[in-house]
Amino acid sequence: MIISKIDKPVFITPIILVVFLCFKLAISLINLLLDLSSESSIYTLSILAGDFPVKPKVVPVKIYSNPVTQKRVIVEENKRSGIYRWVNNINGKTYVGSSRKLNTRFSAYFRTSFLLHRLRGSLIYKALLKHGHSNFTLEILEYCEPEIVIQREQFYLDNLEPEYNLCKTAGSSFGLKTSLETRAKMSAIAKNRTYSHKPSFKVEVEDLLNNTKTVYKSMREAARSLDSHMSSLLRWEKNSLHNEESKKPFKGRYNIVIMRS
Numbered sequence: 001m002i003i004s005k006i007d008k009p010v011f012i013t014p015i016i017l018v019v020f021l022c023f024k025l026a027i028s029l030i031n032l033l034l035d036l037s038s039e040s041s042i043y044t045l046s047i048l049a050g051d052f053p054v055k056p057k058v059v060p061v062k063i064y065s066n067p068v069t070q071k072r073v074i075v076e077e078n079k080r081s082g083i084y085r086w087v088n089n090i091n092g093k094t095y096v097g098s099s100r101k102l103n104t105r106f107s108a109y110f111r112t113s114f115l116l117h118r119l120r121g122s123l124i125y126k127a128l129l130k131h132g133h134s135n136f137t138l139e140i141l142e143y144c145e146p147e148i149v150i151q152r153e154q155f156y157l158d159n160l161e162p163e164y165n166l167c168k169t170a171g172s173s174f175g176l177k178t179s180l181e182t183r184a185k186m187s188a189i190a191k192n193r194t195y196s197h198k199p200s201f202k203v204e205v206e207d208l209l210n211n212t213k214t215v216y217k218s219m220r221e222a223a224r225s226l227d228s229h230m231s232s233l234l235r236w237e238k239n240s241l242h243n244e245e246s247k248k249p250f251k252g253r254y255n256i257v258i259m260r261s
Contacts, residue, residue: 058160060085060139068134068242071110078102082143083152085162086124089135095124095164098153100146106138112238119260123164129260132241203233206255219258226254233258 099105203222
């Protein structure tokens with residue numbers, strides 16, 4: 001009878017064991033990162049350390065590359081609270097905002113009268129009027145419960161540092177708190193103020209029939225010259241902004257540019 005002899009027992013070498021453990025660790029880390037990214041639209045390895053040495057990467061929940069043509073979809077799809085960002089496709093500057101009712105906020109953004117009424121002190125309103133909505137991308141950074149919308153907005157303000165946000169504190173009005181004494185002084189000044197209803201924006205009118213251009217000192221002057229009203233000029237501008245590809249000349253004859261800058 002011949003009995004086979006095994007010279008050496010078979011063991012798993014230390015190198016194979018180390019490789020196996022590293023592989024398992026890598027799989028666990030990948031799963032952890034996937035879990036993190038499902039809870040937040042910002043993810044980076046520095047999250048694990050609790051700080052952001054570089055501007056984090058953003059993965060928006062939704063992206064609207066042409067807000068003008070997607071206006072109806074934007075309003076219909078966002079009947080909830082969340083954080084959004086406007087991105088200027090020309091210069092890369094951004095604005096971060098939040099709302100308990102995103103659809104209401106977005107509807108306001110598409111009204112020229114709303115932007116004009118709140119133009120003073122708002123860089124994003126000025127930029128939208130100057131460059132047009134079609135030169136911006138609208139991103140939904142995340143949806144969240146109304147109770148934490150300000151907290152989440154502050155998170156993005158701190159880490160994305162948007163250029164169009166004059167105030168870096170979420171939920172405040174440019175970070176200014178007006179005292180009762182200051183309000184009283186402002187009220188007194190307002191009562192004695194003489195208001196001029198003449199808009200200060202110059203208006204360029206191109207007559208397509210006569211091939212001429214005329215610059216007026218104000219919208220009122222331009223409207224009077226065209227035998228129209230300022231509201232009609234603004235309404236034409238709004239319609240042209242929302243339908244750039246199919247816009248028609250004012251009164252079938254004029255192209256109008258309201259120069260706000």
